[in-house]
Amino acid sequence: MKNEYEALTLESLPLKLGKVSAITDQIGLETDKWKVKEVGDGNLNLVFIVEGMRGALVIKQALPYVRVVGDSWPLTLDRAFFEYNALIRQDQRDKGIAPAVYYFDRDQAIIAMEYLNDHKILRGMLIDGRVVDGLANTIGNHCARLAFKGSDLYMETKEKKEDVSLFQKNFELMGITENLVFTDPYFDAKMNNHSEGLDPTIKMLRDDIIMKSRVQDMLRNFTCNAETMCHGDLHSGSIMCTESETRVIDPEFAFYGPMGFDLGMNIANYLMAYFSQPAHRKNRSESIEYQGWILGVIQDTVYAFNQEFNNLWKTERNGILYPKCLFEDQGHSSDHALASLLEHIWKDAVSVCGIEMHRRCLSLAHNADFELIEDISLRANLEARNLLMGRELILNSNLLNSVGEVCSMAKKFNEKVI
Amino acid sequence: MKNEYEALTLESLPLKLGKVSAITDQIGLETDKWKVKEVGDGNLNLVFIVEGMRGALVIKQALPYVRVVGDSWPLTLDRAFFEYNALIRQDQRDKGIAPAVYYFDRDQAIIAMEYLNDHKILRGMLIDGRVVDGLANTIGNHCARLAFKGSDLYMETKEKKEDVSLFQKNFELMGITENLVFTDPYFDAKMNNHSEGLDPTIKMLRDDIIMKSRVQDMLRNFTCNAETMCHGDLHSGSIMCTESETRVIDPEFAFYGPMGFDLGMNIANYLMAYFSQPAHRKNRSESIEYQGWILGVIQDTVYAFNQEFNNLWKTERNGILYPKCLFEDQGHSSDHALASLLEHIWKDAVSVCGIEMHRRCLSLAHNADFELIEDISLRANLEARNLLMGRELILNSNLLNSVGEVCSMAKKFNEKVI
Numbered sequence: 001m002k003n004e005y006e007a008l009t010l011e012s013l014p015l016k017l018g019k020v021s022a023i024t025d026q027i028g029l030e031t032d033k034w035k036v037k038e039v040g041d042g043n044l045n046l047v048f049i050v051e052g053m054r055g056a057l058v059i060k061q062a063l064p065y066v067r068v069v070g071d072s073w074p075l076t077l078d079r080a081f082f083e084y085n086a087l088i089r090q091d092q093r094d095k096g097i098a099p100a101v102y103y104f105d106r107d108q109a110i111i112a113m114e115y116l117n118d119h120k121i122l123r124g125m126l127i128d129g130r131v132v133d134g135l136a137n138t139i140g141n142h143c144a145r146l147a148f149k150g151s152d153l154y155m156e157t158k159e160k161k162e163d164v165s166l167f168q169k170n171f172e173l174m175g176i177t178e179n180l181v182f183t184d185p186y187f188d189a190k191m192n193n194h195s196e197g198l199d200p201t202i203k204m205l206r207d208d209i210i211m212k213s214r215v216q217d218m219l220r221n222f223t224c225n226a227e228t229m230c231h232g233d234l235h236s237g238s239i240m241c242t243e244s245e246t247r248v249i250d251p252e253f254a255f256y257g258p259m260g261f262d263l264g265m266n267i268a269n270y271l272m273a274y275f276s277q278p279a280h281r282k283n284r285s286e287s288i289e290y291q292g293w294i295l296g297v298i299q300d301t302v303y304a305f306n307q308e309f310n311n312l313w314k315t316e317r318n319g320i321l322y323p324k325c326l327f328e329d330q331g332h333s334s335d336h337a338l339a340s341l342l343e344h345i346w347k348d349a350v351s352v353c354g355i356e357m358h359r360r361c362l363s364l365a366h367n368a369d370f371e372l373i374e375d376i377s378l379r380a381n382l383e384a385r386n387l388l389m390g391r392e393l394i395l396n397s398n399l400l401n402s403v404g405e406v407c408s409m410a411k412k413f414n415e416k417v418i
Numbered sequence: 419m420k421n422e423y424e425a426l427t428l429e430s431l432p433l434k435l436g437k438v439s440a441i442t443d444q445i446g447l448e449t450d451k452w453k454v455k456e457v458g459d460g461n462l463n464l465v466f467i468v469e470g471m472r473g474a475l476v477i478k479q480a481l482p483y484v485r486v487v488g489d490s491w492p493l494t495l496d497r498a499f500f501e502y503n504a505l506i507r508q509d510q511r512d513k514g515i516a517p518a519v520y521y522f523d524r525d526q527a528i529i530a531m532e533y534l535n536d537h538k539i540l541r542g543m544l545i546d547g548r549v550v551d552g553l554a555n556t557i558g559n560h561c562a563r564l565a566f567k568g569s570d571l572y573m574e575t576k577e578k579k580e581d582v583s584l585f586q587k588n589f590e591l592m593g594i595t596e597n598l599v600f601t602d603p604y605f606d607a608k609m610n611n612h613s614e615g616l617d618p619t620i621k622m623l624r625d626d627i628i629m630k631s632r633v634q635d636m637l638r639n640f641t642c643n644a645e646t647m648c649h650g651d652l653h654s655g656s657i658m659c660t661e662s663e664t665r666v667i668d669p670e671f672a673f674y675g676p677m678g679f680d681l682g683m684n685i686a687n688y689l690m691a692y693f694s695q696p697a698h699r700k701n702r703s704e705s706i707e708y709q710g711w712i713l714g715v716i717q718d719t720v721y722a723f724n725q726e727f728n729n730l731w732k733t734e735r736n737g738i739l740y741p742k743c744l745f746e747d748q749g750h751s752s753d754h755a756l757a758s759l760l761e762h763i764w765k766d767a768v769s770v771c772g773i774e775m776h777r778r779c780l781s782l783a784h785n786a787d788f789e790l791i792e793d794i795s796l797r798a799n800l801e802a803r804n805l806l807m808g809r810e811l812i813l814n815s816n817l818l819n820s821v822g823e824v825c826s827m828a829k830k831f832n833e834k835v836i
Binding site for chain 2: 151152157158161162164165166168169171174175178179183186187189206207209210212213214216217219220223224225226227320321322323325326327329330332333334336337340341344
């Protein structure tokens with residue numbers, strides 16, 4: 001009974017956690033001096049910032065339901081367990097990008113982790129038109145390192161399969177993605193909502209049988225193809241930055257899936273920031289300038305991904321896949337195999353990108369880039385550009401060979417009169 | 419201690435199993451009348467036929483090593499656990515094709531199952547030139563039902579992921595396939611052996627960087643892409659037939675993998691039977707006639723697979739993939755989605771087929787179709803036809819749209835002067 005789950009409150013938190021040395025080591029023993037704030041603005045959890053005499057940390061606690069919807073939508077507390085496991089692996093695979101973890105209590109679904117005091121959520125920074133140095137590099141590298149080091153290119157096959165086996169149990173959170181991202185946008189699902197004025201565009205998407213079929217091919221890929229551990233929710237709300245440092249948070253949707261998944265979702269959220277700019281900037285030239293910066297981030301992210309993946313391929317390829325005994329050890333180049341694998345990853349990324357661009361305007365969880373636009377008609381027009389480009393990406397993922405083509409396409413849709 | 423593993427012997431078997439009612443119910447209590455034979459001619463296990471007053475059954479027991487190699491190659495006893503689990507699922511998904519299971523003891527790695535008295539191993543029948551009515555239909559349907567009913571087209575997503583999680587633990591047997599099938603043929607692996615005279619052909623295969631890269635793409639697919647539960651070893655030695663009935667045995671290599679895997683391995687073994695015929699028939703016309711029958715089996719197997727998959731798609735598609743809410747419920751056809759999925763399955767099957775054709779002549783476990791050919795030079799020539807066709811299949815799986823094209827290709831290679 002002692003360990004029965006109870007949601008923390010501002011009052012109960014110091015009482016319950018004040019005896020945990022992993023926590024008091026970080027912020028000090030003087031619980032009466034602790035300042036506790038609840039700052040959870042996400043969709044799912046309680047998030048507290050706790051400041052003590054020696055420092056501050058974040059306490060994240062899962063609720064037994066989806067916060068944004070309420071207790072009518074129960075959700076496993078074990079998502080904290082998967083978030084904890086993902087944070088550990090992120091740190092192993094790319095040191096210092098995820099918040100450091102100080103303490104985990106599975107029964108209470110609590111993780112105590114590093115407080116990123118100076119960092120802001122990237123989505124807000126993109127809405128505000130702020131520039132982050134090194135963003136593309138950090139995220140491109142992080143995606144490449146997660147993709148490579150969680151795969152059979154790198155892991156021992158036994159360890160990989162044990163990890164896949166473990167993360168298959170995160171089926172409730174995978175289920176949210178399966179529904180909200182891959183299916184709900186394309187029919188009249190109960191929790192959907194969309195901006196007034198989008199009906200003709202939505203009808204066009206839902207009437208496109210070939211596109212829907214490709215989206216479902218990607219759902220098959222999402223749910224079956226356990227290539228690597230993905231962050232699973234790498235939108236701009238899961239990235240925190242200063243002007244020169246980038247960190248990645250909130251991997252509770254982590255799952256073993258396609259190596260291109262995180263990259264695709266990340267690019268999609270940059271593209272939505274891109275399309276929404278005309279509503280957030282003072283004038284056209286400011287908008288064009290900042291949009292140029294965003295497209296540069298997209299290009300550089302993919303460039304960094306490819307560079308780092310290439311680097312790991314050359315130096316750390318010790319798993320069962322594409323082994324050196326079949327290539328280098330026979331005096332043969334493995335460049336073709338690498339190029340073909342990167343092409344496969346890229347095609348998946350492009351498809352995921354298009355699908356993410358759809359779901360953020362059509363199903364439950366919208367993004368602030370568009371939602372903060374008060375002019376409904378402008379909002380619908382910008383969302384329509386985004387939706388139509390999403391369709392092109394899904395339909396043509398086999399033909400778009402480079403990130404440059406994706407950026408050119410964005411420029412074309414950015415001019416589109418709806 | 420009572421349950422500590424001990425390999426059965428002809429003498430100990432009645433003492434140990436004579437008290438198991440699930441067994442005595444089948445064959446009678448009079449253990450002194452039991453006739454016990456050890457008939458295991460496979461690569462891995464002990465197999466006993468036990469005849470009692472009331473009937474007969476098979477006792478299959480895993481050994482803690484690979485039988486064909488010896489105790490220098492230890493292998494998990496838990497393969498019996500996965501075989502048991504696979505047998506149960508095969509029977510749920512396609513009733514009456516796998517042997518009925520009477521009893522399972524995990525600690526002793528023992529499965530008691532139906533004795534197929536009248537049935538012979540299909541591989542021997544193909545070598546002997548015997549015809550089996552309904553073979554194509556039974557195997558085509560079985561592959562389609564396993565593929566469909568073990569996938570997210572049919573299963574509840576939670577149940578599917580739990581099953582994937584379970585079968586990921588069969589990593590030791592997956593590991594054998596990963597090495598012996600996908601990797602060993604393409605380098606000078608320790609346990610490889612091949613017929614004298616094949617060196618130039620082998621050099622050509624190992625020098626083909628593009629082909630090796632595609633093989634490894636398929637290894638990625640094998641090891642990551644948990645689309646459905648596959649039998650995992652559906653060659654002609656895992657099929658037992660009378661002249662008119664077909665059964666499938668030995669699913670210890672069962673794993674969650676590509677929906678086209680079983681179909682591809684099955685076709686490969688028919689093609690090897692096909693290429694080996696000139697050595698087994700009395701004259702050319704007999705050989706041509708029986709080869710024609712084999713190609714007919716291949717065509718009809720794929721036809722039955724497609725028909726049954728199509729049928730299940732129309733009537734049993736209740737999982738998360740390609741749901742009716744996106745197609746039929748909107749008045750839209752799902753035919754395009756089905757066609758595109760079948761194309762995906764077929765391409766995987768063609769690639770797996772080519773790879774299986776390679777490994778059976780190049781790595782550890784060869785097949786009797788070629789191995790029984792005493793004329794070494796003839797054997798090497800027939801194997802070379804088979805190896806070269808395998809290469810074509812791997813390289814052109816994207817272009818071969820129908821089973822007819824594969825059969826035409828077989829005829830072409832069957833005439834090839836090496």
